[in-house]
Amino acid sequence: MSNLPWTTSKIWSVGVDPYDSDTVFVGTRPNAFRSRDGGKSWEELDLGVRMPCPIGTPRTTNIIVDPRDTRTVWAGIEVDGVYRSLDGGDNWTRLPDLGPDPFHGDIHGMALKPGPESAIYCTTPFGISTSSDEGESWELHEFPRFHAEDQRSYCRGMVIKPDNPNVMFVGNGDTIPGVTGTIRRTRDAGASWDAPELSTTPNSVVYWFAASNHVQDVMVAASIYGYVYVSSDGGDSWDKLQKEFGEIRSLALTPNN
Template identity: 35%
Template sequence: MIARSTDLGDTYQRVKVPVNGRQVWSLAISPHDPKLIFAGTRPAGLIRSTDGGETWSEMPIGAAKVCSAGKTRLLSLTFTDVPGELYAGIEIDGIYFTKDNGETWTRFETTGGRALLGDDEVWKEDRPADIHAVTHSTTTQGHPALSVAMPIGYFRTEDLGKSWYQTRFPEKDRFDKGMFYARSIATKVDDPTVVFVGVGRRPPEHVVRGGILRSDDGGDTWVPVSPVLRSEVWAMASHPDMPDTMVAITLNGQVLVTTDGGLVWELIDHEFGETRALAITPLVS
């Protein structure tokens, strides 16, 4: 189901969409055209609206419907600075890329992840396609890149998956070496060389500990910027009109806010139950 609000969330109306019994797991609005909207589903599929959500049509992404974990899920969508370009991340079926607003797609996977594993970890053959979240980023050399959050750490490519940089995260301020299970990823809206990753301990311990790390060099190095949380950080959100404000949510409903561009994240008093997505918008008087 998809519902749309035209009054800043005070009321919602259901929108007719061709989901055919599927769940909607992701939404993205084009920064180049506010009437262009994509929605990702479970099992993995993609629907598109070109009129601000009035009507929708299925797009030929061609993703697998099942994987080793059951039904695939299109969890993450990110636009680039180039109109028409969009990345989609699927758990578990890799990364899909389009240059024509979804008319045609190229699929690729990560490589090199086995080198990140510790002595007590077991490699899974479908791991290169196990994509939790994707975001368009920029290297410190000014090269456009794709940054990816995966169960085994952070990955980045500048050439549509031909080569990858991959890493885990520093042990600092109680961020122990087990907190590498990356679930969410975001860039600072006015500086895509600044990357944030939401992490936690891998299942079944992902409801025990989590946090946020920040990179000022496009993902090369990382610093913890949040307190240690009670579960993994599932989602982060920002808005172009408030570039220094971001919010994040943990799986178990803790909410964090930063107003200094992500240098310091603080918990708010109110907590929710299980939470998987959030958004922020400026107040309009």
């Protein structure tokens, strides 16, 4: 057991068992660690990621403990696609490629839609990919490019609206870090997309989102270069806060108790 994984590994993601908060996963570069005692001790997990990748050593950018069956754990790798464990993280399998280009497997954001029509979603530099068969096959949706010379429409974070899993938001931009961006929204689980109104044009790709089951219809988004947007109408419109920051890489939304 390793007590302090971050002494030698950078942490890129965190996943917590929704029914047992003592079980925590952290994604590192290239693999992951697991704690069963709320972080007091850790064991390293070998996901089996392939090295090297186009960026050198892959990063585990997303970990999701499946609320349908917490023995199932999902991991998104930058750059090596999607991995899945069916035994709580002991053993892992790499799922089929998301597309022919290696960067189709450059996983940035990841989300699980629960319910009878469940789906797995991943964002990459190409757009958002959807699997309705537990990751065995993928369908890519690409967004409009910002400039004619752009190679692709770059996507980063994503979030599913807590009270309506058919409503999702994707952070989009011209590149990374980019000079402009927007928010893409679907209200029908990915069948169609629009771009809700933003009070100020982003100064980079929209990098991340935050939502909470305890704060109805409030959503938060951020650019890399310090713009924070808040929506209080479920994502229909987004107002930029006056306060700006240097760089933002993560967000959290909590009730104001």
